[in-house]
Amino acid sequence: MTTTKPRDVQVLPIGADTTVLRSRTWERLKFEVEYALQRGTTANSYLIQADKTALFDPPGESFTEIFLSALQQRIDVKKLDYVILGHVNPNRLFTLNALLKLAPQITFVCSNPGAKLLRELFKNTFNDTLQEHGLKIAVMRGEETLDLGNGHHLQFIPTPSPRWPDELCTHDPQTEILYTDKLFGAHICGDQVFDEGWTVFGEDRRYYFDSLMAPHARQVETALDKLRDFPARLYATGHGPLVRYSLIPLTQAYRQWSEKQRATETSVALIYASAYGNTATVAQAIATGITKAGVAVESINCEFAEPAEIQEAVEKSAGFIMGSPTLGGHAPTPIQTALGIVLSTATKTQLAGVFGSFGWSGEAIDLIEGKLKDAGYQFGFDPIRVKFKPTDVTLKYCEEVGTDFAQALKKAKKARVPKQQTSDSQTARIEQAVGRLVGSVCVVTTKQGELSGAMLASWVSQATFNPPGLTVAVAKDRAIESLMHSGGNFVLNILPEGKHLGLMKHFLKPFGPGEDRFAGVATQESENGCPILSDALAYLECSVRNRMECGDHWLIYSVVENGKLLQQEGVTAVHHRKSGSHY
Numbered sequence: 001m002t003t004t005k006p007r008d009v010q011v012l013p014i015g016a017d018t019t020v021l022r023s024r025t026w027e028r029l030k031f032e033v034e035y036a037l038q039r040g041t042t043a044n045s046y047l048i049q050a051d052k053t054a055l056f057d058p059p060g061e062s063f064t065e066i067f068l069s070a071l072q073q074r075i076d077v078k079k080l081d082y083v084i085l086g087h088v089n090p091n092r093l094f095t096l097n098a099l100l101k102l103a104p105q106i107t108f109v110c111s112n113p114g115a116k117l118l119r120e121l122f123k124n125t126f127n128d129t130l131q132e133h134g135l136k137i138a139v140m141r142g143e144e145t146l147d148l149g150n151g152h153h154l155q156f157i158p159t160p161s162p163r164w165p166d167e168l169c170t171h172d173p174q175t176e177i178l179y180t181d182k183l184f185g186a187h188i189c190g191d192q193v194f195d196e197g198w199t200v201f202g203e204d205r206r207y208y209f210d211s212l213m214a215p216h217a218r219q220v221e222t223a224l225d226k227l228r229d230f231p232a233r234l235y236a237t238g239h240g241p242l243v244r245y246s247l248i249p250l251t252q253a254y255r256q257w258s259e260k261q262r263a264t265e266t267s268v269a270l271i272y273a274s275a276y277g278n279t280a281t282v283a284q285a286i287a288t289g290i291t292k293a294g295v296a297v298e299s300i301n302c303e304f305a306e307p308a309e310i311q312e313a314v315e316k317s318a319g320f321i322m323g324s325p326t327l328g329g330h331a332p333t334p335i336q337t338a339l340g341i342v343l344s345t346a347t348k349t350q351l352a353g354v355f356g357s358f359g360w361s362g363e364a365i366d367l368i369e370g371k372l373k374d375a376g377y378q379f380g381f382d383p384i385r386v387k388f389k390p391t392d393v394t395l396k397y398c399e400e401v402g403t404d405f406a407q408a409l410k411k412a413k414k415a416r417v418p419k420q421q422t423s424d425s426q427t428a429r430i431e432q433a434v435g436r437l438v439g440s441v442c443v444v445t446t447k448q449g450e451l452s453g454a455m456l457a458s459w460v461s462q463a464t465f466n467p468p469g470l471t472v473a474v475a476k477d478r479a480i481e482s483l484m485h486s487g488g489n490f491v492l493n494i495l496p497e498g499k500h501l502g503l504m505k506h507f508l509k510p511f512g513p514g515e516d517r518f519a520g521v522a523t524q525e526s527e528n529g530c531p532i533l534s535d536a537l538a539y540l541e542c543s544v545r546n547r548m549e550c551g552d553h554w555l556i557y558s559v560v561e562n563g564k565l566l567q568q569e570g571v572t573a574v575h576h577r578k579s580g581s582h583y
């Protein structure tokens, strides 16, 4: 999927006086879970040229130069009136500073928390520009409007969430374009600007939602309620295709996915603060791991949460995890306040966890760990200490930690709830019958960059002749699941009858987060870069084409691109079971 195409800016008119400028990268932009599908992304900016000129969401630093050059070919940047910010982030600052130097008259338009952050970021990073030009900011709290002329009388809708406390959507009644910032996006790069044939984006949109929105599903629902009042022909998203053809199904899907999170019985309160985004990135990876195990996450950004909100989230959760950066040898004040609330609210049966990003000493993590330990809480995992920015490997580790944490909560709950005396001779009969389905004993192996994974699989079946294809059912909470999205490669190792028990035992044992699944196992590398088990009967090199969500599993359809018999003699090991409710 990766290409070496250079970054560029794609420009297209999309409505009266309105143009989209899509800063495109075909490569993974950052080491954050949301970019893990590696399909590149677009940072979408928009320009309205009416009596006044407004620019929405200039892109981050890696695009500054090409973006400004594309912009200057279309407008006289020196005359730009407004820069509207769907959210403020440090990465965008570089471009904002360049714009301000070119056009000191610019008024920035953002929410109240956005304005605070913008001032702080300029003060810390570009104080010279601040001193020279000052910073004109129009704060939009929801009542105010901005008239650009020609009917572009903009209305603003604050949609705060723990991840983007300053998020601000904008509605233009003239074009009926709703500028939705992070909502309804996808990290995918291509020539297609709109979402015609939108079902092909289904997997990317769902992945984007799961990694970015699911941990604050409650706030997503509030945002949907607010946005419902604004007629929209187009969602002008911050990333990926603009939403024109799937307005209704995508909005419904967001509603449905959010409700599903909220209806989940077991939840984890994920309480953190993050000055520069690193702790937030770790929090996101942990949250992804928790939600994929079927446990909900209630994210709390301490800096923007009321004490009552923290208390309520802790009270209703089965476990809590706290994350903090270390700044000046301390945990930031909001973390210290939140820790006090947690200590006075959480019961000792609630499982705890601690993480944080630090530079050199990491006192905040020690402080939280020490206080929780002294108070007698049990930890679901050893504190995660990340030096500055997490790497790909660290994020995968955090995701697996999150999954294990969620599984421990589910196990504890199961132990507490007495087994229901279900009638159910009928159920038992079905399970016995389903158990008579058999499958080949296989091991799925994969390697992507520094990340690798393996899983014993017997729910494997040939699915097509042309192209040669097969399906594998992968439980949603499997660690390998996140490496088996469309475009990903794996090897299916088919084990020989009689010699399969050793490998079966090895791959069935529980692995800790980040543990090497191949230690002590003879392997060689396949053409697609994944491990082949040397003792397999045969292997198939597969490429994932699509995934179907089926209850607690993903059914993954893949095309076989290469394969070989490793042993001429021998037959396939077959897995016989007593019940269809177990593997």
Ligand SMILES: Cc1cc2nc3c(=O)[nH]c(=O)nc-3n(C[C@H](O)[C@H](O)[C@H](O)COP(=O)(O)O)c2cc1C
Pocket (backbone or CB within 6 Å): 273, 274, 275, 276, 277, 278, 279, 280, 324, 325, 326, 327, 328, 329, 330, 357, 358, 359, 360, 361, 362, 363, 387, 388, 389
């Ligand atoms: C002003 C400032 C003070 C810092 N003080 C410390 C410190 O005392 N000890 C430490 O380990 N790291 C320190 N750091 C490094 C941060 O902890 C590190 O950058 C971390 O990744 C920030 O996490 P965040 O992105 O979630 O805010 C400091 C960083 C800054 C900018």
